[in-house]
Amino acid sequence: MEDFSFLNPGSRQIDFDNFDDRLLLYVLEYEPSFVTCISCGGCTATCSAGNLTNFNVRKIGLWLRRGETEKLSQEIEKCMFCGKCTLVCPRDINIRNVILLIKKRISELKTENQPV
Amino acid sequence: METKTKTRWSEHNKEIADDHFFYLRSCIRQNFNPAAEKIFLSILQKNLGKDIYDDPRHTTCTGIGYHADIVPFETLQTVIARQFSLMAEKGYKNCAVSCITSFGCYNEVLATWKQFPDEMAKAGENLRKATGREFEMPENLSHSCDIIYKFRKEIARQARYRLVHRETGEPLKIVDHIGCHYAKIFPEKSVGGSEYSRVLTGMIEAWGGESVDYPERRHCCGFGFRHYLIKNNRSYSISNSRKKFVSMEPYRPDAILTNCPGCNMFMDRWQYTLAQIEGKTYGGGTNGIPVLSHEELAGLVLGYDPWKDLGLQMHQVDVEPLLQKIGIVYDPAQKFAGVNGKYINEPLFTGCFNPHN
């Protein structure tokens, strides 16, 4: 019988018991300062790319913490690396490195996941 | 509508009238479980000796239309004012409401009138202009489950059956599902508040069963008004019901008890639909978990006939497994019989799966 496509849309609920934390652990290994983020949004407010489009650095951090790698890898391409975020961060998080690490890991994952 | 308490809701006792009720029927219950309303009247009148008046003139409260946002609040108020007018005309002061949506609407309108007297005046004027009627506010507004809850012990005394397993003597495990609009909008209008409402667990325990808690107990069944009404939106409804079934599955309940006509129907039908989609049930083998309303359960323990009196054949999920566990004597042959036992055809199949496939 028809299924009303009832699993679509699937749950948007963040399921803390099942999420892909590989990217997060990678970033935390090389940039432990990320753990101190307080989501103040200072980075987003100053962001050069965010001034031109709906790019949101704070959300990048949140997605990273919730394992939303898919969303993240799309969004992170908008970053211009200008480094303003790092300069305004009240917790002195090296955000620029966080983004570099994400990019690195995503490119690695892409190659790893490619069919041989 | 300030809701403020320094006492535990679960200890909250709402005032439920004792006698002389004006019955307000439910669109959905009449449609899908008409016998439940009939048996409610019988229990009150015959078993409990109460006076309850069933007025043919009252109409839908338009609550489904209201919550699907096609009926304005003013219209809802005026329609409800008319129901109250009918009630006053017959000399009644206590409402017994069959439908949870209606129950929520009545309470919302009453609360609004209390807080905004202008709204009441406007509704009164609309009613006067439209029908020449005047109305009075009821003294007591209770849902039919409130009334059954109030007399649960009397029903237990008269009961022919108890909610225990006939063979093992163990109490039957029953999960409850309280319709959202019963207590979530106005916890003070409920028995035991919205978190651990006692209205259904009280019945289960009074009649010998065991009430089982499960994580998604308070989650909505997923009706969602406009979501079920539009075919394309039904994924919302079924997904939410599924969430509940997944959550209750590990507890292996013998039955689901609801007080809301909509939830009652959905929890019954969605089990079938999910089984068709997913090829599995969340309990009760290929049949699924029987879903009963408070009137139906009360009728069962009092010994009413499951088919003729309670109309349980109109459920998709068979109730027979439950009847057998309790030890209720019934005639399987009469299940799908017409008036006076006349043969009228049978459904293609009942339960969750077609045994012929």
Place this chain on the structure above:
Amino acid sequence: MNRFLPDVLIHTTEMMKNKHVAVIGGGIAGMEAASVLARQGLKVTLVEKQKATGGKLNDWHHLFPDFSSPGVVVENLDKKTVRAGVNVVCHTEISHIERNNGRFELSDQRDVKIFADAVIVASGFHVFDATLKEEYGYGLFSNVITSVDFERRMKKHGKLLTLQGTEPRRVAIIHCVGSRDAKVGNIYCSKVCCITGIKQAIEINKMLPECEVFCFYMDLRLYGSKFDSLYLEAQKRHKIQFIRGRLSEAAERPDKSLQLKAEDTLQGRPLRMNVDLVILLVGMEPALSNSSLMRNNQMKPDENGFFRSVNMHEARNVGTQEGIFMAGTAICPMAVNETLENARSAALEVMNFLRTDKNHGGF
């Protein structure tokens, strides 16, 4: 030695010696206020309803933000009161204050009567009853405990286990339970819960390094000078995770763990999490005895039910009834150090009051 004091002061000092002050409540505020007054030569009676002084601090395991021992604080205060010659009366709960001819008559249920020229009410606070937040399941689910339970358990057993006797692998700490919540009638902030939560989170991490600890908060109100650095440390060193969103409901799962539902408000998405243990940061409420103490005199509650001050800036310790003063958390939620400071300022107010007492001339 009196030749160094002006006449007026010699006169008042002599006069003060005959004054009697009653302090209601033998918690830290009462003890501090009583000992300060007694050291100034006043006669002081400290009335405590429990069998010993020390109040709620007797139950606490560690104090924020330095993890110091509350036992030491109580011990020092005990010594101070004894040395200062405070008359300590335990097992007595004052339920009545009446003013007659400028003096106060304090009585309890058993008709014990104490007369005083001034009264300090240091009746403390009442811990919010978490069973009122039914959706959190306190009292229903044994793996839901309060911050007070945590302190008691830690003090008693020195370890934190679930009901099943296992070490929790994941703990959620819920902020604002019973605070900032119109549904339970408390619209104020209890102020000390945030830092308490962070302190307890760190303690859990120190004890169980493998255990994940989550704090569900709406606003972190870390007003103290060292509080925010403790927050940073909690993140940095102890890997405590902070989720901005109020817990909506907790439900028990078959394995007795708890399913939590909240919103990750920074993302705008609902969030579900299973945890082994939930700690509810219960706030401070007005003490239950407040209403009986207010009866028969002019004392009034403020909008939150605590004792109303004449002026919240300049006369915070001064009650609406002349001659009755308040100290500590009877006024509003406060931390240990603030309570002690507040008690000292209450003592000063009492002395000023007695000096200028019109019935005795004063100046």
Place this chain on the structure above:
Amino acid sequence: MHSKLNSLLKSDVRLEEGLTACMNCGICTAICPAAEYFEYDPRSIAVTVQSGNEEEIATLLESDTIWYCGQCMSCKTRCPRNNCPGLIISVLRKVSQETGAFVQSRMGRQQYLIVKNIGMNILNYGYCVHPTILMPENHPEQGPVWKWVYENMGEVYASVGANLNGDGPGAMRKISGADLGELHRIFKESGGLKFYETIEHFSKIKALELGFVNENGEADMEKYTQHLLQEI
């Protein structure tokens, strides 16, 4: 039109009940059945309405967002500030329909279907739902038992003691002409009919805009209905 949105919203008493002051705690979204499945966040809707930002409110009125709510009112129970996002949604939906903004969104356009279905049931039968129009082919989820009930309607209802389309009291009785008349007049007097007409009016405009025109140059609402049923 936009400058009046705030006053339009505030003219509904339900907004006063539904929104006192939101503190952004997210307790509503946490248990919202719709938030779990849709890009929907009742908290942010409350905040938008609270902000009074007309531009954002106007966007909201034209979006699918406000139509995701299932009106379960679970949000009402928990809010620590006694707000009720569900009620705010009701007011937004009302204004969206009054101003015609609803036809700009797919979910909003469905209101036309509900008027034609539930709306007409109320006026025609005095019931919100009636067995005669619950056709099994439109309701496959109702299963074989309902099919059996539907096909043997008179007999089944009678066998369980219901009074289907009968006079006098009982389940599914026929609502008499006099009572239906009163209901009609109430709808007329209290604005219910006008509301139906408003929804139809804007739907017709939308149908024309989408090119559903019959040979008389009027909106072809049959085709529009089919379009809405298929629109995903």
Place this chain on the structure above:
Amino acid sequence: MENFIIIPFTVGLIYLTLVLIYRFVKWVRGLSKLDKLRLVQSFKIRRMLRSLKEVFYEGLLHRKIFRKNPVLGYMHMSLAFGWFLLIVLGHIEVMAARRSLLVPFYLPVFFRYFETGTTFFASGIFSFLMDFFLLIVLSGVALAMLKRFKKQLFGMKKTTRLKTGDRMALTSLWLIFPLRLLAEGMSAELYGNGSFLTSSVGHIIGSFSSESTNLVLWTAYSCALGFFFAALPNSRYMHIPTEVLLIFVRNAGIRLKKRNNTYTDIQVFSCSRCGLCLDNCQMAAAGINHAQSVYILKNIRNNNLTDEQLFNCLLCGKCEVDCPVGINTIDLRITQRIESTLQYNSSYNYLEDLPARKASTIYFAGCMTHLTPGIIASMKTLFHMAGENVWFMDEEKAPCCGRPLMLAGQHDAASKLIVNNTRKILGSGAKTLVVSCPICYKVFREDYELGNVEVLFHAEYISRLIREQIILPGKTTTRIVYHDPCELGRGMGMFEPPREVLRATGKVIPVKNEKQMAHCCGGSLGNLKISQQERAVLRNQAVKDYQQYLPDVLATACPLCKKTFARHRGIEVMDIAEIVVSSIRKSAEVVPVKASVKEEAFAEELV
């Protein structure tokens, strides 16, 4: 025949020669066609002489090291030049002895063994000189040994860490000349063919003298040589031959162009791991000791370069300044960054093609300047005074200049921003582009193709205004220390214009660490790994140095330097633009008549 003693030496030499030929051919062939052409064209007498001169100065005399540290210079020179002279003179000696220009290649090496007589022309002088040069070399070896164990004596804080291959080569190198001394000493004792050094040594070890001992020593000497030659290709001593090639290739104008090619290898193999870059690198102060250029070069060679090293560099360029081999460390590092980030995606589809405003001058403040609004305000004031028709290009919405992306290795991504900005700049019809940030300045000058648009750094622009007397700053006695921003000073070679501007406003105090050797403020965008705490250490170090000169104000010409220094509370930091504007204001207060027009300008700005 005792000729077998030449075998170890000969085998080693042949192996080395073959490896060198193989590598040089591979490297040269790996260059691009254009680069090969450049190399061929460079073989003209004049350029070749220049290269040879450089080989002589740097490869043998080690002039750069001498300048930096005479002892270290002497050590390198004594080893390289001493050995070179030994070889050259040895050949001449053999030619004189054999009276032939054609001599067997091994003979000069083992001459004292084979030629026992002393009867040829000027043999005494030869043997004296040979002994003298040997002494020089030996002193070098002694210094090298001393350096390894007592590096502080050489003014060095650090020496490089050694690997096994290097250790083998090092040991054999250290052994060569002492063994030669012993062998020649023994021969001198036996045959009397030595001079002051060898004869003396011969006397000392005379008690052991015998033909067989002599043979053993000469064999050991040959073995040490052979061993050294064999180990050389896989050790850091490969830099000795490679450096010669590097000098020719570099002088031919060959550069790295964003991607690795064999020029990378040539540079990598040219690194002698002398460790001079370690001392110039500020990061050691912050405890970062694994990411200096020498390690990067080594790890490129060993193929185990990590991101944590590669991106942990300020790109300040100080290591490049003193590199004795002249390796272009910054280019090399950025190229590695480009290589490592090739797979990274970036998408700037959101960049709008906003219409350019017609203007004669464009001001591009840049991202960093937006965090120092004081600089923007000052620039606006100056533009206003100059009466320029200025379009403030990135006042509202404009992408970054692209330089930060380049520093992070994402060259392709940067090009996308460059294209967008270029279109706007050219579209405005402006003749001048003024920037107030050295980071932007560098990229606008080096990577943008802006045709006739003149790119001016604000220091240049302001000094032009001063020279043309459009603005009149008042000179005061304020003591100013000027901090050279890395990107501007070492990066673009601009040292004077900012100082010129500052001299018009106050007293510019010269400091020891300035210009080429200026500190990095620590804020560098080039380093993606360094933490803020580590940056603070570098900043504090710089500030402490500057504070010795008791400045009233620390001037800089970079918003990032300003922002970095501003976090240090102990010193007042101002951008040159701010200093100029404030000095104009002060002088305007003193001489109100002259500056009445300008006052209006201030008033406007103040609103």
